[in-house]
Every structure is written in structure tokens, then in C-alpha cells.
Amino acid sequence: MSRNGPAALVFHTLFVVFMVAPIVVVCWVAFTPEGFLSIPTTNFSLRWFKALANYPEFVHAFAVSLWLGALSSCVALLFAVPAALALSRYQFRGRDALSALFLSPLMIPHVVLGIAFLRFFTSAGIGGTFLALVIAHVVVVFPFALRLTLAAATGMDRSVEMAAISLGADGWTMFRRVTLPAILPGIVSGWMLAFIQSFDDLTMTIFLATPGTETLPVRMFLYIQDNIDPLVTSVSASVIAITMTVLILLDRCYGLDRVLTAKGGDAGR
């Protein structure tokens, strides 16, 4: 395999700068000591991070986002693990249709899902509640939880399961002692990817969130609509730091390209 030439490396450098520039600039501005937007060069300060404590709406929205992400990812996996086993282990009529249905939230624009959920939950009488948000997020993160669990279930060595059965284990014992430990990395990665998707979602959530149930992205978006100041950059920098942590964890325990190929590969289909 030949190496990249100098022209290719220049292109590559410019490309990387383009990709990281907006992220770096947000984090950079967040450390400004000034009361206005500026790029600090000599003085750096944590003033705007400390200021966050005085904005309970951001702190509250952050708590909502964390709970919502954790809860909806767990619930999504409760549905996704059996579904993944069904799709990977059994042949039945309508299997392809079923997997298309389960992956459909990737293909339906989130603005359409948001509208559909708003209409549905309002008619059902639970519009604007945290419960409605959880249900909506379970559906939206479900494909991510499913895909990674499915990849793990398809990839595992089936003969170990056979051995367990032939040694007298019943179906549940086999699942608990053999299948579950084997697909656990897929489940954990699925949970993390689902959590990030829920934690970041704006387009769908903005239709459902009410002042008490605003998530962090919704709060940030509504804030930016009014004005952009250093405070919102420090919120964004914190969000970026959290996402990066999960991202590095994901990369370490599963390989980011594998996780994301499962994510991106079907998004448009």
C-alpha cells in the first residue's frame, strides 16, 4: 500500500481543521474572562462555567436529559434484546418487514416523528409529560440499541448455545448463562449509543418538551434563538466534554467505526 503524497496530506490537514474548527471554537470561547463573546488569548477563566450554577433552568434541563437518556436506553434494550434474538435466531414469515419497521425511525425525519408524537400524546392525554418523552425516546433510540445487539447476536458462536442445551440447560438458563454474557458487549455499546442519541436529540424532542420537561438541547436551542453569549458556549463545552467521554469509552470497548457503521449504514435506507 502506497503512502499519501504531500498534496494529500495538505488536503487532509485542511479537512481536519474544517471538521474540528466549530467544536474547538465553542470550547475556546467558553473560557473567556470577558462578559461578551471573545476568543481569549492570554487570560483564561472558568467564570462562565461557575455562572452555570446560577441558571437553574440549565441545571434542571441537564438532569432531565440524563434521566431521559438513561431510562429510555434501558427500556429500549428491554424491547431490543428479545427482538434481536428473534431476528437473528428464527425464520418466520414477515421477518424482513419486521426489521424494516424496527429500523424505520432512522428513515422517518425526526421532525415528522416529533409532530406525530405531539399529535398522538396530546390526544392520549399525556402531552407534555415526562412519560411521553420517555416513550418517544425509546422509539427513536430503539434502532441503535437493536442494531448493535443484533450484530452481537449474529456474530456469536451458536455451538456454545447448543452445548448448553445438550448438557440439560433450559431455554432461560441458556439465555442467562450463555447468550447474555456473549452478547453483553453489544448490549453495553448499544446502550451507550442509544444514550448519546437520546441525550443529543433536539428535532423530535422540541415538539414534546414543555417548560418543566425541557431537555438540555431544547433549552440550549431556545436560548440561542434569543441571544448567543458566553454562557451558552460553556454549556455546549460541557456537553461536548461529556459526549467525548462516552465516545472514547465506546471506541475502547467496541471500536467506533463498527458502532458508527451500524449507525450510518442504514440511515438512508
Added chain:
Amino acid sequence: MSTTVSANPSDARTGLTLALPALMLFTGVVVIPLAMTVLLSFHDWGQYKGIEPVFILKNWIEIVSDPYYAEMFWRTFRVAVLATLITAVFGVPEAYILNRMQGPWKGLFLLIIIGPLLISVVARTLGWALLFGGNNGLVNKLLMTSGLIASPLRFMFTETGMVIALAHAMMPFMVLAVWTALQRLDPQVENAALSLGAGSFTVIRRIVLPQIMPGVLSGAIIVFSLSASAFATPAIIGGRRLKVAATLAYDEFLNTLNWPLGAAVAVLLLIALVLIVVGSNALIERRYQEMFR
């Protein structure tokens, strides 16, 4: 309980039973709400009477006959196509360069380039708003010091800004799609062409590009459909006046409160996207049939 894949009837029952909870969830919370939304687009609405559950074509006629909507949908389409072209022009070479990198560099840069996919789109768009920011924005300063432009360009509240920010947000999808296609490539074919005397440009044009074309096209479909339905980037960079389909639907629902009209805009967006995506997927599969075997 047997775990082998077979068409055994009891197996089929176990499979369906396992998938049943998810199926019920999706029927209840996806299929029914979507059907309700389609229905909603045929309802009537008035400033004082609210939503009236009748079956009329009023909203659809308004969308088709009022040039405002045609312009808005045309803008949505134009911005999405331009963003897709930019991701293809820059993302394809980058994926190729990335694939030729050695060991740890490859992993590191892949993380840097596709990692932003998982970072909050609000935070990323805020970054572009800071970079563009008025006449003193960083991008303008950079372009003026380098002598590329004489006077500052307008990025905020313009389609140009929207296209750049969208292309940035969607770039990881294109790089990933092309990267996946490159992984399937046999490097020996490239080497064979080189040893037969082809220049590296000829190798890329005649050997690499034709083989990764399905990857490029499926990346383009993903980028296009996500750009056409994007909300955060057009809302923040485009401002309140430069509307695209998603931001207009949002306005109708949460500001004007004309839900039936908003539902019609959303349903039309969904139908247009499904037709474009399914249509182009079919075209690609027919064109590259031999590769899908």
C-alpha cells in the same frame, strides 16, 4: 428449544413471541401516530375555532397553490443538494486518504472525523454561528487576511452559511459510507494496475472510483435525506426568515398553532423523501446489480 435457524413452526412461534413486545410498541407508538398525522393534514383549522375534524383538501390546496410553499420546498431541496455535493467532493478524497494511512494515525483521524457525528448538533451549529458571526467573524477575518476576499461575506442568515454548516454536520456520514466501501476493495487490483504502468490518477479514476461508486451514492442518499429534513442547523444559521420544510412545520405547530397545515408540510416532506430515497436506491441497485450479488 432449538436455536438453529429453521422453518420449524414452533420455532417461528418462539421468534414471533420474542419480537412481539417491540412489534406492539411500534404499532402503538409509530404506525398509529403517523396515520393520525396524515389524517390531521386533512382537518380544518381556524384562528378562533381551532382544529375541526373534517375531511377537506384545504391545507393541501394551500400548499400546492401558494408560491410561498413552492419556494420554501425548493430552498429545502437546493440546500440539501448543495450540502450533498460538498460532502461528496471533499468527503470521498478524505476517505481515500484516511484509508491509506498507517496504523494508529488511521484510528485517531477516523475518531476525529466521524466523532462529531455524536456531538450535539446544537453545539456544533453554535460553533458555526461563532465562526460566521457578522462582519468580524473568524471566517471572514481569515479570508480577508489571506487576501481571498476584499470585503466580508455574509454567512449568518444566508443559504451559503446553511449549506456550509449542513455539509459539516453531514460529512461524517459520507466519509463513513465511502470508508466502508473502500474496506471491501482488494488492494491487489490497485497494485496490478500500477504494475501495468497506470499512473496514480488513472488508478483512482479507472480502478478505485468505479468500485466505490455504490458507497458514494448511498452516502449521498443518507446525506441528502438528513439535510432535507434537518432542523437545528437551518433554524440557527437561517434565522427566523429563511425557512426550510422542518422549520416551517415547527413554526406552524408551536407558533401559529395551525397544526393541520404543519402536518401537511411534514407529510409532504416525508412522502417526497421516501420517493427520492426509494427511487434512487432502486436505480443504484439496478445500475450496480453485479456488486450486490
